[in-house]
Amino acid sequence: MLTIEEKGSIVYTGSPKRRCFIIFLIVLGLLAFAAIGIVAGYFIGRNSAAKSCDDDDSDTKTQNGKFTQKQLEEINKNAVEMVSTEELRNNLKFFTKQPHFPGSNESLDLAKHIQEKWTEYGINVTMKKYIIMLSRPKKPGVVALYNGSDEIYRSAPQEKFLVPSENNSLVVPPFNAYAPAGSVRGKLVYANYGRNSDFDELKRLGVNVTNKIVIMRYGKVGRATKSKRARKLGAIGAIYYMDPEEYAKQGVDKVYPEYNWMPSTGVQRGNIKSTPIRGDPQTPGYPSVEGMYRLPKEEAMKLLPQIPVHPISYKDAEPLLRTLVRNVVLSNSSFQGGLDFSYGIQMAENDDREVLLNVTNELFEADVYNVMGVIKGSTHPDELVLLGNHRDAWVFGAADASSGTAAMMEVSRVLGEQLKKGWRPKRTIVLLSWGAEEPKYMGSVEWLEEYSRLLSARAVAYLNVDMAVDGNYSFRAKSAPLLDWVLAKGAMKVPSPLGNETAFDEWIRKIPSTMGFNYLPRLQQPRAGSDYVNFIQRLGIPIVDIRYTYNSKISSNPLYHTVHDNFWWMSTLIDPEFKYHQVTTRIWTQITMTLADSVILPFNVTHYGDNLKVFNAGIKKKFADDFKNYTMEKDLAYLDKAVENFQTTAKAFDAFVKGADKEDYAVVGRINTRLLSVERAFVNLQPILQANPLQRHVVLVHSPSISYNWYGGVVDAIFRARKGLVSKEEVKKQVSIVAYGINSAAQVLKLSPIE
Numbered sequence: 001m002l003t004i005e006e007k008g009s010i011v012y013t014g015s016p017k018r019r020c021f022i023i024f025l026i027v028l029g030l031l032a033f034a035a036i037g038i039v040a041g042y043f044i045g046r047n048s049a050a051k052s053c054d055d056d057d058s059d060t061k062t063q064n065g066k067f068t069q070k071q072l073e074e075i076n077k078n079a080v081e082m083v084s085t086e087e088l089r090n091n092l093k094f095f096t097k098q099p100h101f102p103g104s105n106e107s108l109d110l111a112k113h114i115q116e117k118w119t120e121y122g123i124n125v126t127m128k129k130y131i132i133m134l135s136r137p138k139k140p141g142v143v144a145l146y147n148g149s150d151e152i153y154r155s156a157p158q159e160k161f162l163v164p165s166e167n168n169s170l171v172v173p174p175f176n177a178y179a180p181a182g183s184v185r186g187k188l189v190y191a192n193y194g195r196n197s198d199f200d201e202l203k204r205l206g207v208n209v210t211n212k213i214v215i216m217r218y219g220k221v222g223r224a225t226k227s228k229r230a231r232k233l234g235a236i237g238a239i240y241y242m243d244p245e246e247y248a249k250q251g252v253d254k255v256y257p258e259y260n261w262m263p264s265t266g267v268q269r270g271n272i273k274s275t276p277i278r279g280d281p282q283t284p285g286y287p288s289v290e291g292m293y294r295l296p297k298e299e300a301m302k303l304l305p306q307i308p309v310h311p312i313s314y315k316d317a318e319p320l321l322r323t324l325v326r327n328v329v330l331s332n333s334s335f336q337g338g339l340d341f342s343y344g345i346q347m348a349e350n351d352d353r354e355v356l357l358n359v360t361n362e363l364f365e366a367d368v369y370n371v372m373g374v375i376k377g378s379t380h381p382d383e384l385v386l387l388g389n390h391r392d393a394w395v396f397g398a399a400d401a402s403s404g405t406a407a408m409m410e411v412s413r414v415l416g417e418q419l420k421k422g423w424r425p426k427r428t429i430v431l432l433s434w435g436a437e438e439p440k441y442m443g444s445v446e447w448l449e450e451y452s453r454l455l456s457a458r459a460v461a462y463l464n465v466d467m468a469v470d471g472n473y474s475f476r477a478k479s480a481p482l483l484d485w486v487l488a489k490g491a492m493k494v495p496s497p498l499g500n501e502t503a504f505d506e507w508i509r510k511i512p513s514t515m516g517f518n519y520l521p522r523l524q525q526p527r528a529g530s531d532y533v534n535f536i537q538r539l540g541i542p543i544v545d546i547r548y549t550y551n552s553k554i555s556s557n558p559l560y561h562t563v564h565d566n567f568w569w570m571s572t573l574i575d576p577e578f579k580y581h582q583v584t585t586r587i588w589t590q591i592t593m594t595l596a597d598s599v600i601l602p603f604n605v606t607h608y609g610d611n612l613k614v615f616n617a618g619i620k621k622k623f624a625d626d627f628k629n630y631t632m633e634k635d636l637a638y639l640d641k642a643v644e645n646f647q648t649t650a651k652a653f654d655a656f657v658k659g660a661d662k663e664d665y666a667v668v669g670r671i672n673t674r675l676l677s678v679e680r681a682f683v684n685l686q687p688i689l690q691a692n693p694l695q696r697h698v699v700l701v702h703s704p705s706i707s708y709n710w711y712g713g714v715v716d717a718i719f720r721a722r723k724g725l726v727s728k729e730e731v732k733k734q735v736s737i738v739a740y741g742i743n744s745a746a747q748v749l750k751l752s753p754i755e
């Protein structure tokens with residue numbers, strides 16, 4: 001029963017916890033009369049009372065069964081409303097006090113704090129330790145310009161500290177994690193963003209990068225891909241910088257700390273690990289726990305980047321870029337960036353100057369801790385709703401990802417408040433604080449590898465928050481189509497930061513659908529970027545990734561991975577009232593409780609079918625010429641038929657659910673088993689991408705070669721067929737694999753046991 005007490009707070013009377021407490025008081029009272037052992041008796045009494053109540057599943061189950069769905073919605077609403085801006089501010093301040101590098105003592109201290117808090121909230125906590133090979137600079141990296149033996153220019157060893165709180169001895173100098181140590185000297189070539197088209201342009205112009213050092217600006221392509229491509233073409237080193245065109249859009253005089261743009265001295269850190277394997281390089285595919293076989297270091301190093309790479313500021317990039325000339329006509333004018341001179345491509349032939357690149361990164365093994373908090377479910381304890389956020393940061397990490405940690409702590413607090421009042425989720429909620437995401441998802445991958453079989457069978461969804469806030473433009477989400485509506489409905493129940501509309505209204509207004517669904521905002525495809533990747537790609541667990549974001553026209557907040565991503569910046573320039581934090585936290589709380597407490601899993605399979613139809617039309621349009629060249633009418637017809645099959649099955653399934661008796665456990669069980677299997681069925685058993693053998697979701701995977709969000713296996717095959725690396729047969733095969741995945745998903749959804 002729900003009763004409203006004063007101040008509008010709800011108490012769920014008759015709760016097992018509350019009764020435990022009453023029993024405990026009685027026990028205590030009786031003990032007080034005992035002649036001897038009063039103190040000892042207190043502890044025995046307390047322990048046994050607590051234990052018997054906690055362990056009594058059947059009791060909890062009956063109690064929880066007493067809540068109607070309507071009451072559960074009321075509890076959910078109450079929890080969402082409880083999310084406090086003050087708590088969020090305090091959390092963020094606490095978690096950003098010190099830099100907390102992956103695997104560091106500071107990060108371990110934060111893990112212990114989380115453990116303490118969760119325990120206090122009534123959540124069961126386990127510290128999970130993994131031994132992971134990490135990368136750090138021994139000394140600051142150097143980029144210098146030489147004329148013979150004369151050094152003309154040298155890059156700054158560290159970012160300039162622009163507000164007092166940045167001045168901290170634990171700030172790690174700018175570096176690109178996993179770039180090997182090494183010192184190289186040579187001529188410089190500018191390859192723009194390092195896209196395939198940029199290198200093609202250089203080739204067209206006869207510019208050779210062999211034995212050269214290639215300078216590239218951040219953006220358009222992942223940081224790992226740029227240097228990998230340069231190396232493939234024979235480069236001996238790579239330098240990254242942030243061009244003002246992307247990072248100081250209002251001009252180089254309108255920058256941090258007055259504006260949210262990159263100052264001339266700022267540098268973005270980041271890993272450049274780009275290997276077919278994910279996670280710890282010494283235990284590919286397996287958890288890096290004690291006892292597990294570890295590759296010898298030299299073997300593991302073969303899987304890591306092979307040429308030195310170092311990031312510098314645009315102030316330090318300028319003198320280097322000024323050495324370059326352009327005696328050719330570019331077909332692609334995008335090579336020009338935002339610095340105030342005409343950009344060149346390579347050094348003049350008679351130019352004697354050279355660039356020195358010196359990287360001193362070292363690999364080291366560290367104990368990395370993930371904190372796992374478990375709220376055991378009452379009626380469906382084996383179905384797991386997972387919430388994840390990474391705790392580590394390159395420096396202070398106010399946005400990335402302490403804003404998410406602040407949100408996670410607040411979600412756990414409000415859930416704890418509900419637990420105290422007698423609520424218990426139907427499904428088990430698992431809270432996960434990852435110890436090393438910045439070095440490429442290490443913490444979450446090792447945990448996923450340890451639990452992969454269990455997760456395959458039991459995980460309902462993985463709800464990720466990396467940065468809860470990296471800007472104040474709008475709420476945004478990435479999601480698997482199965483969860484689009486859970487998110488949308490969640491956002492409909494939360495007010496926007498200004499409170500004049502719902503978060504959903506603002507979201508759909510600012511980020512409308514690009515799929516033709518005018519009733520939904522744009523839900524981005526879950527491409528690479530944070531810990532969710534492996535859950536969806538390897539295990540087929542539906543995911544969401546939510547945040548309050550920067551203006552959609554700019555790829556990320558400009559100060560990302562710099563020393564300036566700190567509490568001062570967040571609380572002064574981005575979210576002074578912590579209202580944007582509140583929105584993300586509320587939506588996270590809302591969808592968590594909905595997923596944990598719904599009788600039928602709130603997965604929308606009909607909407608998945610609608611998406612598949614759009615994906616099919618999209619790929620046929622984008623690659624029409626290729627498909628025509630390869631005479632693929634039959635193959636595409638087979639794919640269309642698979643989508644039709646899925647759509648028909650999904651509609652029949654939804655109709656069945658609508659009429660089903662939701663009180664009948666057997667029926668509900670059959671429905672949920674099917675819903676749990678759908679996303680799994682899209683994961684192919686064999687690799688589909690050459691470059692990423694573990695990215696195996698046939699629909700939601702993207703190709704690293706051509707920018708298209710879905711059907712990556714097909715897109716990759718087209719790319720390679722265009723280059724003459726494979727025949728059209730490979731494209732046909734990949735199309736049929738997508739159809740197979742879609743048919744498999746329809747098959748598990750069908751109502752008959754097997755047909």
Ligand SMILES: [Zn+2]
Nearest residue numbers: 400401466467
């Ligand atoms: Zn992050």
